Amino acid sequence: MATDTVTPSSAEDVPAEPGGTPQTDTDAQVESKSGYRQPQVDVPALTRLLDGKYAEVRNLVRTNLAEYSSILEDAETMSTDDFRERVKDVVVEMASTGQTGMGFPEEYGGGGDIGASIAAFETLAYGDLSVLVKVGVQFGLFGGAILQLGSKHHHDAYLEDLVTGKLMGCFAMTESGHGSNVQALGTVATYDVASQEFVVTTTHEAARKDYIGNAAKHARLAVVFAQLEVAGESHGVHAFVVPVRDEDGNVLDGVRIEDDGRKMGLNGVDNGRIWFDGVRIPRENLLNRFADVTPAGVYESDIENPNRRFFTMLGTLIQGRVCVGGAGINASKVALTLAVKYALRRRQFEATQEDTEELLLDYGMHQRRLLPLLARTYALHFAQEELASQLHDVLSGVVEDEHTQRELEARAAGTKALGTWHATRTIQECREACGGAGYLSVNRFAALKADTDVFTTFEGDNTVLLQLVAKGLLTDYASEFSDMDQLGMVRFVTGLAVETVIERTAVNKLLERIRDVLPGGDEWDQEAGLLDPDYQLAMFRFREEHVVSGVARRLKRGIDRGMNPGEVFSRVQDHVIAAGRAHVERLVLEAFTAKTAALPDGDQKVALNLLCDLYALSAIEADRAWFMEHGRLSVARSKAISREIGSLCRKIRPIADELVEAFAVPREMLRSPDLLEWPPA
Ligand SMILES: Cc1cc2nc3c(=O)[nH]c(=O)nc-3n(C[C@H](O)[C@H](O)[C@H](O)COP(=O)(O)OP(=O)(O)OC[C@H]3O[C@@H](n4cnc5c(N)ncnc54)[C@H](O)[C@@H]3O)c2cc1C
Numbered sequence: 263m264a265t266d267t268v269t270p271s272s273a274e275d276v277p278a279e280p281g282g283t284p285q286t287d288t289d290a291q292v293e294s295k296s297g298y299r300q301p302q303v304d305v306p307a308l309t310r311l312l313d314g315k316y317a318e319v320r321n322l323v324r325t326n327l328a329e330y331s332s333i334l335e336d337a338e339t340m341s342t343d344d345f346r347e348r349v350k351d352v353v354v355e356m357a358s359t360g361q362t363g364m365g366f367p368e369e370y371g372g373g374g375d376i377g378a379s380i381a382a383f384e385t386l387a388y389g390d391l392s393v394l395v396k397v398g399v400q401f402g403l404f405g406g407a408i409l410q411l412g413s414k415h416h417h418d419a420y421l422e423d424l425v426t427g428k429l430m431g432c433f434a435m436t437e438s439g440h441g442s443n444v445q446a447l448g449t450v451a452t453y454d455v456a457s458q459e460f461v462v463t464t465t466h467e468a469a470r471k472d473y474i475g476n477a478a479k480h481a482r483l484a485v486v487f488a489q490l491e492v493a494g495e496s497h498g499v500h501a502f503v504v505p506v507r508d509e510d511g512n513v514l515d516g517v518r519i520e521d522d523g524r525k526m527g528l529n530g531v532d533n534g535r536i537w538f539d540g541v542r543i544p545r546e547n548l549l550n551r552f553a554d555v556t557p558a559g560v561y562e563s564d565i566e567n568p569n570r571r572f573f574t575m576l577g578t579l580i581q582g583r584v585c586v587g588g589a590g591i592n593a594s595k596v597a598l599t600l601a602v603k604y605a606l607r608r609r610q611f612e613a614t615q616e617d618t619e620e621l622l623l624d625y626g627m628h629q630r631r632l633l634p635l636l637a638r639t640y641a642l643h644f645a646q647e648e649l650a651s652q653l654h655d656v657l658s659g660v661v662e663d664e665h666t667q668r669e670l671e672a673r674a675a676g677t678k679a680l681g682t683w684h685a686t687r688t689i690q691e692c693r694e695a696c697g698g699a700g701y702l703s704v705n706r707f708a709a710l711k712a713d714t715d716v717f718t719t720f721e722g723d724n725t726v727l728l729q730l731v732a733k734g735l736l737t738d739y740a741s742e743f744s745d746m747d748q749l750g751m752v753r754f755v756t757g758l759a760v761e762t763v764i765e766r767t768a769v770n771k772l773l774e775r776i777r778d779v780l781p782g783g784d785e786w787d788q789e790a791g792l793l794d795p796d797y798q799l800a801m802f803r804f805r806e807e808h809v810v811s812g813v814a815r816r817l818k819r820g821i822d823r824g825m826n827p828g829e830v831f832s833r834v835q836d837h838v839i840a841a842g843r844a845h846v847e848r849l850v851l852e853a854f855t856a857k858t859a860a861l862p863d864g865d866q867k868v869a870l871n872l873l874c875d876l877y878a879l880s881a882i883e884a885d886r887a888w889f890m891e892h893g894r895l896s897v898a899r900s901k902a903i904s905r906e907i908g909s910l911c912r913k914i915r916p917i918a919d920e921l922v923e924a925f926a927v928p929r930e931m932l933r934s935p936d937l938l939e940w941p942p943a
Contacts, residue, residue: 300913301865301872303920308866312924314647316381319364323385324928326356331930333390338703342529349392349530350480353400354427356393361386362401363425365581366409370421376581377654384588384646388596388931391713392530394589399475399531400424402582403433407485410578411501411549420483420503432474432481432506434536439468442726444499445572449488449538451502451548455559458545462488462504462538471536473720478521478534482507485549486538492561498568501549501575504541516541527712551578569750577667580674584646584653586721587678590685591642593714595925596932597685598636600706601692602922604699604937605632622695623918629911631695635688636914636921637876642681645853649677665739672734676846679724679731682717689714696937705934728842729835735810735845736817752827755817773807776800787894792906795855798878802848804894805885809841851878869917876910879903 313320330352336345356362365379366372373379383402386394405424408416408431423429440446448469451460464470471477477484483505490500506517513519522533548555552575553563565571605628609619622628652670655661693700693707700707718724736755779796782789787804790797813834820830831838854874861867882889883903889895895903914921932938 298913299868300916301868303865303869303917303924305920305923308869308920308924309926311861311866312643313926314381315651316378319361319378319381320385320926322359323361323382324388324926326359326361327386327389328928328930330356330389330393331928333393334706334709334931334933337390337392337530337709342524345392345530346479346532349390349396350430352390352393353396356397357401357425357427362397362427365401366405366421366425367417370417371425372421375654376657377650380581380585380588380650380653383585384592387589387592388927390530391589391593391709392528395475395528395531395713398582398585398589399432400427400430402585403579404431404476404481404483404485406579406581407433407501407549408503411485411551411575412503413549413551415546416503416549429482430476430480431483431485432476434471434474434477434484434504435487436471436473437469438472438535439466441473442723444487444576447487447489447499449486450491451486451488451500451543452491453493453545453555453559454542455493455557457542458557459542460490460502460545460548462486462502462541462543464537464539473522473533474536475531475533477506477519477536478532479511480532482509482511484536486536490548490553490555490561492555493559495561497553497561497563498572499575500553502543503547503549504538504543506536514541526715527709528716577671578657580671581653581657583674583678583721583727584649586717587674587681588646588650590678590682590714590717591639591646592925593710593717594635594639594642594685594688595922596706596927597689597692597710598632598639599922599925599927600932600934600937601632601695601700602636602918604696604934606919607938607940608697623915626908626911628695629915630908631691633911633914633918634876634880634907635684635691636918637873637880638684639688640870640873640921641850641854641877642677642684644857645677645850646681647857648853649673668734668739672731672739673846673849675722675727676731676842676849678721679718679727680843680846680850682714683724685714686718699937702936705937706932725839728839728846731842731845732810732813732838735841736814752817752821752831755814773800773803776803788896788899792879792899792903793875795859795874795878798875798882799848799851799855801882801889801894802844802851802878805888805892806841806844806848808892809837809844813837813841847881851881869914869921872910872914873921876907876914879907879910883907 310317333348333352336348340348353362360373361382363371364373364382365376368374383394383397386397405421408420408424420429424431435444437447437449439448448465449462449471450465451462454461471486483503486502486504487499488502490497505514506519507513516539518537518539520535522535525533545555545557552565552571553561555561563571565574602623605623606621608622610622611619613620613625653674656667656670689707689710693711696705696707699705703709733751737751776796776799777783777786780786780790780794780800786797786800816834816837817830820833821827854877858867858870858874861870886895886900886903890900
């Protein structure tokens with residue numbers, strides 16, 4: 263159990279909270295005592311670090327964004343119909359620069375580099391997000407499905423035209439009745455052996471396709487996910503290419519399309535509903551990389567288990583999820599750039615001087631609101647960079663082992679959830695930090711808020727995604743992992759000894775190792791310095807291990823008492839989600855710590871270490887009730903962490919402008935003349 267011993271830290275420089283002993287050292291005194299020197303930030307160098315391997319690609323996108331910057335205003339002034347056309351035109355024009363096709367094979371006009379395509383997409387999030395999402399639908403979802411689920415003849419038939427934007431398509435998976443539970447889709451594709459065709463049918467009203475991007479107006483083809491039936495036998499969900507419009511844009515016979523209408527945001531994207539009434543498509547339109555039907559009507563697949571086949575198919579589509587997570591992180595950068603820059607010019611109330619009002623960013627509370635979010639944005643950026651690089655390796659065939667692939671799927675799910683929730687939270691906080699000015703559309707927040715909101719839902723609902731992360735943790739991505747639905751997972755976990763689950767998490771071993779390097783043995787949580795990265799990692803690892811093993815214990819106890827597995831799972835579900843979240847937060851910290859550790863000594867390293875410490879301590883502070891409940895944080899140490907966060911914020915304050923400047927959001931994308939410059943030009 264932790265005691266009230268607190269390792270002295272540089273944070274002991276402010277009056278303690280009411281009732282405490284005032285400590286009067288100034289930051290400067292503390293800094294000179296500790297040898298700390300305020301770093302200078304070389305902005306272009308930091309931008310180079312952030313842009314990483316794909317700086318050239320990111321700069322191409324920045325240039326394109328600046329060129330089409332008038333679209334930000336068009337979003338406010340044009341009718342929905344006109345804006346949708348404008349967005350489509352911009353997407354097609356951007357396609358001609360090669361920006362949107364980087365992930366496709368070179369022989370079809372693509373760039374042959376998946377990492378580059380993710381970098382391009384992330385950077386596009388600095389601009390209008392209808393353009394981003396239309397790109398995501400056309401090249402990521404529609405194009406990605408053809409590329410990943412189809413075989414050569416599908417590639418030959420469609421890729422070249424879809425890469426240029428000449429052939430527009432949509433990805434029709436979700437139905438009104440089922441979104442997250444894709445295996446329960448109601449659309450059916452029945453094989454007719456006489457004509458060697460599939461007959462695609464919307465079997466009931468809730469089986470209509472819904473929210474489908476590009477469907478209401480522009481798609482000529484749809485990749486439709488439907489239950490495949492051959493000779494009266496169902497083989498589960500498969501994907502089919504179904505023409506929905508002719509070249510002139512007329513909806514084809516047997517297809518009905520309805521506009522979803524105005525949405526909360528993203529109104530430049532034409533989302534719609536689709537019904538199929540016995541639509542006939544050739545046998546070859548089944549995207550048959552993982553399963554096929556012979557002309558004579560024999561179903562064939564190398565993957566025998568239907569669940570595994572289904573999850574393998576979906577697993578190939580995770581690039582979209584990775585892209586949306588990255589887009590959320592980059593949208594946060596736009597919001598933070600605006601809010602930090604505004605706080606560096608906006609003054610309210612005389613506080614420290616009689617005749618000059620204080621800059622907003624000199625208020626402790628304002629620092630507390632914005633700078634931990636800035637630190638978390640940097641942390642997520644580096645975690646996303648690592649994820650994108652792993653995805654590149656897996657999809658390019660550099661890494662082929664199944665365990666790594668499954669780990670990657672879980673990591674993609676978790677990073678998407680954290681990145682997009684972070685965007686929603688950051689954009690709201692930044693809007694408020696800009697006061698009334700933040701509410702004016704010209705200052706970007708209206709669009710940022712409305713357009714990013716749904717990032718938490720599409721490409722997988724965040725809560726459902728964190729369950730997927732926890733499932734991987736609890737089963738250690740066992741070979742049976744892909745075959746398991748929710749109940750299968752409960753049965754699997756409860757079939758193991760709890761110790762086995764804990765051992766399998768691997769966090770346990772990491773924690774052991776970290777205890778060895780920290781002072782204090784089992785008392786590491788009291789002896790180590792708050793700014794010691796090993797201490798911070800140990801706290802994150804301890805939490806993950808504890809939460810995961812707690813879930814395993816609770817699942818097992820429920821089953822041992824004879825409860826229904828579904829009921830047990832439901833009762834511990836909040837705990838399951840907490841396990842997923844703790845795991846991803848740990849991965850994020852590890853990515854950030856590794857990045858800073860690899861930097862050469864110098865100011866850049868010092869600056870990034872400040873951010874890394876702020877991310878880690880803010881996350882511990884946010885969950886301090888949990889750490890205290892579990893005996894890993896004493897009251898005194900918890901207070902010391904809060905003081906240290908204040909100190910870190912004050913150290914980051916002088917370099918805050920450079921830290922947001924390094925995101926290199928093109929000036930045209932920020933708009934906000936009154937927020938950024940005063941008096942107006
Ligand atoms: C603007 C927009 C664009 C879209 N574009 C496309 C597209 O192009 N193609 C496409 O196929 N789809 C698209 N979608 C659909 C999107 O992917 C789905 O909305 C999403 O997957 C969520 O499904 P759902 O709406 O059915 O929500 P549900 O699955 O019904 O979820 C509703 C709520 O219930 C919770 N929940 C669900 N299951 C569980 C559970 N087991 N345990 C606990 N809680 C649970 C969720 O967390 C969520 O909060 C789009 C949606 C929107 C809004």
